[in-house]
Amino acid sequence: xxxxxxxxxxxxGDPELLARxxxxxxxxxxxxxxEDGETAQKLxxxxxxxxxxxxxxxxxxxxxxxxxxxIELEDDETGRGHEAAAEAMAMAARLGDRDLLAVAIVxxxxxxxxxxxxxxxxxxxxxxxxxxxxSPAAQAVARGMLMAASCGIADFRAADWHAGEAxxxxxxxxxxxxETAVAMYRAMRTALNGDPAAAAERYRVTARQLS
Numbered sequence: 001x002x003x004x005x006x007x008x009x010x011x012x013g014d015p016e017l018l019a020r021x022x023x024x025x026x027x028x029x030x031x032x033x034x035e036d037g038e039t040a041q042k043l044x045x046x047x048x049x050x051x052x053x054x055x056x057x058x059x060x061x062x063x064x065x066x067x068x069x070x071i072e073l074e075d076d077e078t079g080r081g082h083e084a085a086a087e088a089m090a091m092a093a094r095l096g097d098r099d100l101l102a103v104a105i106v107x108x109x110x111x112x113x114x115x116x117x118x119x120x121x122x123x124x125x126x127x128x129x130x131x132x133x134x135s136p137a138a139q140a141v142a143r144g145m146l147m148a149a150s151c152g153i154a155d156f157r158a159a160d161w162h163a164g165e166a167x168x169x170x171x172x173x174x175x176x177x178x179e180t181a182v183a184m185y186r187a188m189r190t191a192l193n194g195d196p197a198a199a200a201e202r203y204r205v206t207a208r209q210l211s
Contacts, residue, residue, distance in 0.1 A: 106141065
């Protein structure tokens with residue numbers, strides 16, 4: 001559906017309209033889901049073309065296009081996604097745009113699995129918690145980031161706390177993507193606690209929710 005929307009927008013020949021359609025993503029969607037390989041490459045190609053066609057300089061649309069590159073090029077072997085993530089962060093800071101910075105943080109998170117580590121992800125989660133203080137969606141994503149990063153350094157007490165906070169926000173504001181991420185984390189924790197059968201059942205329940 002997203003690619004169909006981009007295709008429809010391309011027929012209008014309006015770069016700004018196309019950029020708005022391409023970057024019409026919210027924070028929760030960006031953190032845990034991205035397009036498949038072929039679609040991701042097509043979206044990235046459109047983003048690169050728009051960066052050439054739109055006026056240069058700092059602008060929220062350019063920042064969102066850069067973050068789109070960071071997200072869709074998560075699995076790319078080049079360093080373009082990492083470069084774009086850093087550019088988006090710097091631009092958001094120069095513009096003083098908190099919403100843009102929140103999205104840019106997610107782009108850096110996506111790239112941190114190739115170019116960073118769990119300590120960087122802890123810092124990004126904490127930054128998003130502050131930057132997105134007025135946004136329940138950003139708060140839920142930040143807690144999800146901190147849950148995952150804490151788990152990555154085996155700080156399960158902290159991970160469990162952030163999981164609970166993420167789930168509380170997600171249920172209140174109906175953010176199923178975050179709820180699913182927490183459910184997957186809890187299935188893994190059940191396995192680590194020595195109950196593989198119960199963990200398998202948790203995974204099966206979560207898989208049904210995704211289908």
